[in-house]
Amino acid sequence: MLPFLGEIYGNPSSxxxxxxxxxxxxxxxxxxxxxxxxxxxxxxxxxxxxxxxCNQAIMCGAWLGREKGRHLVTSAxxxxxxxxxxxxxxxxxxxxxxxxxxxxxGRVPAEAICExxxxxxxxxxxxxxxxxxGTLQPVSEVGEVCANNGTLFHTDAVQAFGKLPFSxxxxxxxxxxxxxxxxxxxxxxxxxxxxxxxxxLPPLIYGGAHENERRAGTENLPAIIxxxxxxxxxxxxxxxxxxxxxxxxxxxxxxxxxxxxxSFRGNSSFSLNNTFSFSLKGxxxxxxxxxxxLEGFCVSSGSACSSGSVSPSHVLAAMGVDSxxxxxxxxxxxxxxxxxxxxxxFADAFPRVLHQICRPTTSPTACE
Ligand code: PLP
Numbered sequence: 001m002l003p004f005l006g007e008i009y010g011n012p013s014s015x016x017x018x019x020x021x022x023x024x025x026x027x028x029x030x031x032x033x034x035x036x037x038x039x040x041x042x043x044x045x046x047x048x049x050x051x052x053x054c055n056q057a058i059m060c061g062a063w064l065g066r067e068k069g070r071h072l073v074t075s076a077x078x079x080x081x082x083x084x085x086x087x088x089x090x091x092x093x094x095x096x097x098x099x100x101x102x103x104x105x106g107r108v109p110a111e112a113i114c115e116x117x118x119x120x121x122x123x124x125x126x127x128x129x130x131x132x133x134g135t136l137q138p139v140s141e142v143g144e145v146c147a148n149n150g151t152l153f154h155t156d157a158v159q160a161f162g163k164l165p166f167s168x169x170x171x172x173x174x175x176x177x178x179x180x181x182x183x184x185x186x187x188x189x190x191x192x193x194x195x196x197x198x199x200x201l202p203p204l205i206y207g208g209a210h211e212n213e214r215r216a217g218t219e220n221l222p223a224i225i226x227x228x229x230x231x232x233x234x235x236x237x238x239x240x241x242x243x244x245x246x247x248x249x250x251x252x253x254x255x256x257x258x259x260x261x262x263s264f265r266g267n268s269s270f271s272l273n274n275t276f277s278f279s280l281k282g283x284x285x286x287x288x289x290x291x292x293x294l295e296g297f298c299v300s301s302g303s304a305c306s307s308g309s310v311s312p313s314h315v316l317a318a319m320g321v322d323s324x325x326x327x328x329x330x331x332x333x334x335x336x337x338x339x340x341x342x343x344x345x346f347a348d349a350f351p352r353v354l355h356q357i358c359r360p361t362t363s364p365t366a367c368e
Contacts, residue, residue, distance in 0.1 A: 001187065001229075004222040012219055013208070022221055029221075029228040033192065036231045038168030045193040045201075045211045046224050050158045051081040053178035053193035054125075056204040056215070057154040058085035061123045061176055062095060063202060065152045069120020070095045075108040075137070076318035077130050081178075082156050083314075086125070095122070101318050105267035106135035113138075114145045123152045128172065129159035132302035132315040132331060133266040134275030136164070143173025152176070152199075158183050161231070163240040163272050169194050176201070181223070184239060185336065186230030190223035239336045245273040248334060248343045252276045255347045261358040262350075265316060265329065274335070277302065279321060280328040282358040288330050291357050295349040302329035 004025065010018030012026045027041075034041040047053045062072060074086050076099050083099075090097040098116040102108045113126060124146050128139050139155045146153035154176040160166075162184030169177055180191035195201040195214070207216030233239070249271075256262045256278045265277045280288055285301035292299045302313035312326035332346070 001222040001226045004225055026219055026221060029224050032228050033231055036235055039194060040197055043194055043197050045214050047191045047193050049189055049191040050178045050180035053191045054081035054156050055085045056193055057176035057178055059204055060202045061152050061154055062089055065122030068122050071118055071121045073098045073116045073121055073124045075126055076101045077315045078127050079131055079156055082125050104319050106130050106133040106319050107267055107270055108137055110138035110141040113142050117151055121151050125154040128155050128157040129272050131159050132313055133277045134272035135267045136270040140173050147173055162234040162238050166235050175199060181227035181230050184230050184234045187223045187226035190220055190227045240274040242273045245334055249276050251343050255350050259354055261354050274333055276332045278330055279325040280358055282361045283328055285328050287357045291353045297346055300331045302331055
């Protein structure tokens with residue numbers, strides 16, 4: 001990325017020679033991404049990240065599908081980048097929204113999504129893997145049904161790249177696929193929206209004619225180069241390898257299952273290799289995050305934390321988990337450098353941390 005912050009700082013739209021070098025690098029990056037993703041370069045729209053990709057897919061995909069009707073189908077466990085965009089259309093643009101719940105492991109049944117599709121369904125959106133509990137979703141089955149009846153289909157595949165086997169964009173059977181680079185060790189603030197040709201997806205952001213008139217704004221070239229390198233290095237052979245990470249997941253599950261205060265949340269058969277989640281009783285996620293942090297572990301909550309308050313995880317709530325426990329979801333994400341020694345240290349700290357923060361409750365799920 002460094003040359004593009006220095007010597008080749010030019011704007012790809014500038015006519016002078018530095019601009020033209022930047023233009024050549026941008027075109028080359030698009031070709032290289034298309035090679036990895038096994039799609040056409042023209043099907044790639046570089047964006048500021050998956051929030052933007054998902055918003056464009058939903059807002060503009062719904063508009064593209066408007067001739068069929070104004071009905072949308074999605075799942076209750078989508079990232080807010082999808083859910084809030086769908087809710088905006090339902091609340092402000094006359095769309096009707098069907099939100100399909102998952103089972104208790106976080107898996108959304110393909111049949112339930114497909115049964116919700118109607119002749120007036122403009123767009124269906126189902127994520128490839130959930131970001132809070134790691135559960136994989138039946139995306140290609142749903143995509144096939146959509147393709148057979150001419151309904152547009154988007155998948156938020158952010159969590160799949162670098163983690164699941166990848167044979168090409170066709171594996172999702174989707175018209176639109178969202179991804180971002182920082183989930184596979186690339187830089188933050190850059191992503192891709194794949195839009196299957198010959199669909200003419202309108203822009204979400206208006207202005208110049210960048211990205212083939214589908215996304216206005218000067219391209220963030222250093223980030224696009226970083227994204228391209230991350231895709232090239234980490235996707236075809238997933239960087240989050242099952243061979244290395246699955247035993248570590250199993251180790252964490254044994255530790256959690258031993259505790260009276262912790263419950264594993266997710267699906268042991270259909271899951272990402274690097275994501276492990278559990279909920280706690282008798283505490284909340286702020287206390288737990290701080291206590292793990294003091295022990296040196298940077299874990300996350302599934303909830304949106306702001307100003308010291310948490311709202312319960314909408315994913316756990318949809319999985320039928322009581323709201324006090326949904327308020328205490330902890331997610332452990334492993335990376336390519338995570339070692340067995342680190343997970344041993346986590347297993348060692350786990351009972352100590354829970355002893356500090358969890359209090360037995362009179363009702364099994366009440367928060368202190
Ligand atoms: N979708 C999923 C499943 C995610 O995990 C994330 C990020 O956490 C996003 C969308 C949003 O991505 P970005 O942070 O690139 O906007």
